[in-house]
Amino acid sequence: MHGWRRARLTERTKQTATGRTLTFEVPHWPGHLPGQHVDVRLTADDGYQAVRSYSLAAPAGAGGDRIELGVQATFGGEVSPYLADDLPVGAEVEVMGPLGGWFVRTPQDRGPLLLIAGGSGVVPVMAMLRARAASASGDPCVLLYSVRAPDEVWYATELDAVAEGVRVRLLYTRTAPEGSRRPAGRITADDLLGMPPPTDTHCYVCGPTAFVEHAGELLLAAGYGPDRIRTERFG
Amino acid sequence: MGDLSPGFHGKSHAFAGRLPPGQYPTESFPVLSAGPTPDIPTGRWSFTLTGEAGESRSWSWDEMMALPQEEPTVDIHCVTRWSKFDTRWRGVPLDVFLDAMETAADFVVAESFDGYTTNLPLEDVTDGKAWLAHSFDGFALSPDHGGPARLVIPHLYFWKSAKWVKGLRLTLDNEPGFWESAGYHDYGDPWREQRYWSD
Known part of the structure; x- marks a missing residue:
């Protein structure tokens, strides 16, 4: 569950002026629960790395090895503007997850x-x-x-x-x-x-x-x- | 490495040495809590130390404020990856409370008004490493950041620094708390990046 996996950007959809949906292909993705998130790790040419958390926007299963993240670009941010607009489709980042065991809705949860x-x-x-x-x-x-x-x-x-x-x-x-x-x-x-x-x-x-x-x-x-x-x- | 995230340069290099692995610096003070913020008037606040045999000792708000106070300035590190440098707190060193009771315990569970718990080795909250803090940056600690009083244990990930804390319970055995039972590391050293069970 906790190793870094390579994730290839396959699609970017504009939601709002600064909001994007990013779909990644992650081989052997183990699945996740609604409400969970992943850590995304970027690596610069000099080896410097930066990590941020992003929520998973779609339930597991439907997309197989695909995951969908929501990214809101924050002005002057180190990671979110790069993900929102600069990471080329087809390029890879690394992800770890799924993470978070509290803000989740499991299939067994019932009620309004x-x-x-x-x-x-x-x-x-x-x-x-x-x-x-x-x-x-x-x-x-x-x-x-x-x-x-x-x-x-x-x-x-x-x-x-x-x-x-x-x-x-x-x-x-x-x-x-x-x-x-x-x-x-x-x-x-x-x-x-x-x-x-x-x-x-x-x-x-x-x-x-x-x-x-x-x-x-x-x-x-x-x-x-x-x-x-x-x-x-x-x- | 060279084929990952092409065109990414990063901005946080300047803080190398002060920033634990996988963290980024923030100027703001994010709030992380599992549920809604409880309202705890200082008039019905108390802090209780409970021994491993069940004996207990409590302090009212006024009694706590009359205890020796310290003003630590520390860096804090949240497991959600932000770090904040030079945060200024005011509060009572936990040694002051713990010195009030003989114990054979090796562990302690911090318990909060909202039901939150977190576990720590006793030696991590003694000898000037931990505080019960009631002020942040010169002002009374706001409820969203754990007011009226929270723990501040800066050498561990900040989920160990329980908000809205109401007491410490000394235990002979280690008893995993809320996040420690939900996938997070039992000890949580940011410099060894002990985020999750498997780290």
Whole structure:
């Protein structure tokens, strides 16, 4: 599980101005659970190496030895801008994984699901949604997805298709589309009205630290137990 | 090597010597927690040391603040690969608490208000290597970073520095904690890159 494996970039898809989906071919990939991540290692000509973690965006199985990562380029970053725009298709990096045993949804996990994502925090959540679609689970499922503006939505076209039986509610924080009933603004207690009940719902919250802190407070205030809220923060 | 990641140059070379293998420097202070941030007013905060036979000793917030304080400036290393240099803390050396009890234990389990646990050899939290910290960079420690008080054990990966800590339990045997039971290394030395079970 923990050795470095060579991974060849086979496809890069633009999600937003700075967000990319990268598909790698990794021979003998052992599989993974929705919510897990990998470490990606880059090596410069002088031997210098840099490593960062990226979430897996798709469940294992469907793609065989292929894995899909979500990369959000951060301005001035050492690794993410290179992965987002410079690594040539066909070139190789190294990956280690899968990693992470906590922010995961296993096939045995049952019950209503409340997914709350901010920005590129939707990536590991997308793996859970895609796995749910593949398993034809009938459990209630809601995605609350907070983005600054309509052009920052990842998986925009796929969200409709993956969403059979899933309620997707987009929460725009800066700019809402014309005709939106909800005014632009960060997630509030009102946005949690009508969600699956606290009694048996599992919550997964992923996004920038301030977003996760705030959403976590709202969930606790709405009666969701701390032991049913799993979080992943970045930035 | 030469065929990997063509065109990548990297920016972190300058920190060689201070940066453990596989880490990168950060100016920000990322937050890593498994669940939501708990709210713990100092009025109902206490810190309890429990011996291997079950005897215990507790300190209220005011009693803890009246204990000898230190202001360590240390580098910290998170297993998610960021390192932060010259972080400034204020708190009580764990020696002050541990000196209050005779023990034959070789290990200690740190326990937090949110149920988190992490295990350590006793010798890694004595002799000025570990603190119960309540201030960061001159200000009261914020809840997202573990306030009102957390452990600071800078020579190990930072998951060992339990946030929202409520006590230490002395144990004769090693008892793996939360992350140590979920695939992370039992000891966690960043300079030997002990991230995962297999490292």
